[in-house]
Amino acid sequence: MCRLALKTATDPFSPYSILEAMEAMQEGFDGSGLGLLLRGIDFSDYNYSKKRPILSGIAHTEAALHRLNAFMEEKGFELKYDHEFETDLSEIEAREDRYRYLTRVYSLPGAWDGFDQEEVEKHLMLTRLALRRDGEDHGNDLTVFSFWPDVAMIKEVGWPLAVGKALGLDDDRIQARVVMAQGRQNTNWGINLYACHPFFIQGVATMTNGENTAFIPIKDWLTGMNYPGYIGYQSDSEVFAHILHYCLKQLKLPLEAYKHVITPLKTEELERHPQGDFLVGLRNATRRLIIDGPNCVIGSLPDETCLLVMDHKKLRPGTIGGKPGEWAMASEMCGVEAMIPDRDRSLDFQPMRENTVVVPPDRKEYKIWSQFDPFPFPLAA
Template identity: 50%
Template sequence: MRAVNALNVMKEGHDGSGVGLYLSGLGGPFEKLKECPILSGIFTEAGLLRVQDYMAGLGFETKYTLAYTPEVAPPSDTPKRGTYASIAFGLPRDWVNLSKDEVGQRLVRIRLDLRSEGESTGDMMVFSFWPDTIMIKEVGDPLAIGEYLQLDRNELYARHILAQGRQNTNYAINLYACHPFFIEGVCTMTNGENTAFVPIRDYLQSRGVTGYEGYQSDSEVFTHIAHYTTKKLGLDISAYKHIITPMSDDEMKSHQDRELLSNLKKACRKLIIDGPNCVIGCLEDGTMFMVQDRKKLRPGVVGGDADTGIFAFSSEICGLNAAIPERDKSQDFQPMHLDTAIVRSDCREVVQCSQKDPLLLPR
C-alpha cells in the first residue's frame, strides 16, 4: 500500500483506470519458499480447480496458497471477478537435474500455456509463474483497488515493488496490456510511447526465446530487451541503454570501448527504440533501474535513504515525497538521456551510470 499511496498522490499524472503491481523479495509466508515458483492470477472457481489438477499432473506440489475472493461489491468501473490467488509450488521431482535455464524455460512455457487456456475458456488470467514473484493487475482506481483487495495484508510484504497507475491507453483495456510486464525475473514498466514497436517485436520473436510472444502492449518489448541484454547477452543492466539508445558514431569515437559498442549497435540495431519513454525496472537479484530515451520528454526521479535502505523510482517528485518523505532531497537524481540510475540489491546508494563510462564487460 505504500506504493499504491504514492500512486494516489500522483493522480493528476495518471487516469485512475487501473493498477499493476510487481512484488519480489517477499516476506511473510513466502519468505521460506524462495525456490518455489509462484503462480499469480485471477481465477473463477472452476479455473482454480483446473489449475490445481493441471499442476498436479505435471508433478508440482502446492506449498502455500494466498487467495482472496472479495465479498463486497467492486469499486466503480471494476468488473466482478473470482479469486485473486498466488500459489507457491514445489518443483516436480524429475526436474531435479535440470539446469537453471531449462527450469526457467519450462516455467515460462507453463505460464504461457495457462494464459492461452484462460483466454480460450475465460476462467483464468495468469500474470506470472516464477520464484519469489507475485503480480497483481486490475481495472479501476489504484487506491480503491488496493483497499478492495486488502493489499495491506501482512502476507503481501515485499522488498521490491513496481507499481503502475493506469491501464492500456492506446487500445481497449486488457489486463495483459497492463504494466508492469515480466519474464524470467525481469520486470519493467514504462511511461511513454514506443513507435518502433513492430520492428522490435519482429526481431525479438526471431530470437527463438521462450516467452517473446503474446504482445498486447508496445511497452512489453522493453521488458524483453532488458531480459535479452542481461540474460542472453550477459551484460550488466548499465549496458541496457547501449542497446535501446546507442550513441552516435561521433559520440563513440572517443569511447574506450568504441569497437564493442559499435558491434553491439550493429548487431542489435533493430532493438533501438523511438520515444519518448521513461523505463523503470527490476532484475531477479533485486537491482532496480531507470532510463530515459534520447528525447528525454518524460519525467523521472530517484531518491532514498541509505540509513533505512529505502529507495524509490518515481515519474514525479510528489510520488517520491509520498514514498520517502524523510530523505536528503539534495541527493535526488533525475537521469538524463545518457544516464542510467541504478540501486543495487544491497540498497545502499543510487549509482549513476553514463553511456560515456567504460562498459561493464559480460559476466
C-alpha cells in the first residue's frame, strides 16, 4: 500500500527531509519506488522566475535528450536553467536505463505572447503530451512527468530514501514550499514510471493510497470526453487528479465541489441540505465520477493550496497536523509526527468522511469543510 506525505511551509525546505520522515511509515513500503512533487521551488544556484515552466522527466538515452532539445528549440522554448543532479547511479536500480534526470527551466516561446492564461495552460499541457508521445513512440526513451511553472517532479524505482540520496536531494540545492511524496511504485499493476503517484495535470496534483475500485467506469467516462490530458491511466489512481482537474478547470467549480463529486451525500442527506436540489443534480450529472475507495487523496493546487479527502467509508484515513506556517498531511499519524515533530498536537486531526481539509496558501490554519455545510457557489443558492 502506498504511504503518502505532504508538507507545506511558508519557508522552503529540502525534499530530502520529507524522505527521511517517510521512513517512519516504512512498514508500508516494498522498496518499489518514489514519487515526488515540488512546488514553490527555490534553486540555490539559480534565481528562478515563477512564470517560467519547468520540465520534469527522464531522458533514458542520449538520443532522446537530443530529440527533446530539438523539439523544444523548434517550438521556440529557450532553455534557461538545467538542474544538474549530483547523481550516484550505482544506487539506482534501473541505472542502465537512465541517461539524464531532467529538471529544466524554459522561457515561453515568443509566439505565445498574445496568449491568455487559459491558452498558455493549454499549450503547456499539449507540449508535455507531445513529448510524452514522442518518448512512447521511441521505445519509452523519454519520460515527461510535468511541464508547468513552479512544479518539479521526480519518479524513480527503488527505496525512497535511497533514491533521494542517489539523486543528491540531500544537498539542499533544490528546496520547495510544498513537497508531495509517495513511497511506492504501483505494484498492484506492472511497474511503469507514469503509474507512480503523484499525478499531475495543468498544475493540479494528487496522490492516493488504496485501490480505486470504480476505476474502469470512471476511466471510460473521462476518456470519452476526448480531452487531450485525460490519458494514461497506467494507475487506477490517476483519475483522482483528473477528476479534481475536471471540477476546477473544466466545470470551474470551487474546490469544495470535489468531495461532492467523488463521494456525494446520500439522497436522504441531500434532502435536508440547504442546496440539496443543486447537489442532487450535480451528483446525477457527475455520477460516473463517484469513487468507491478505499482511498485517501492528498493534493495540491497551483496557488499552493493543499487538500486532503477520503473515501466515504473512511477505510483509508488521512491525518493532518502542524502549526501556523507549517502543516503536514500523511496517510499515517507517524508520518505527520516525523515531518513536524514540534507541532501543536492539539491541532492534529483525522477528518471524517464528509470533510475536506484545506490548507490555504497563507498556511495560517487549516480549514475543515463539511459536505453538510452550505455549498459556496452562487448557482447553488
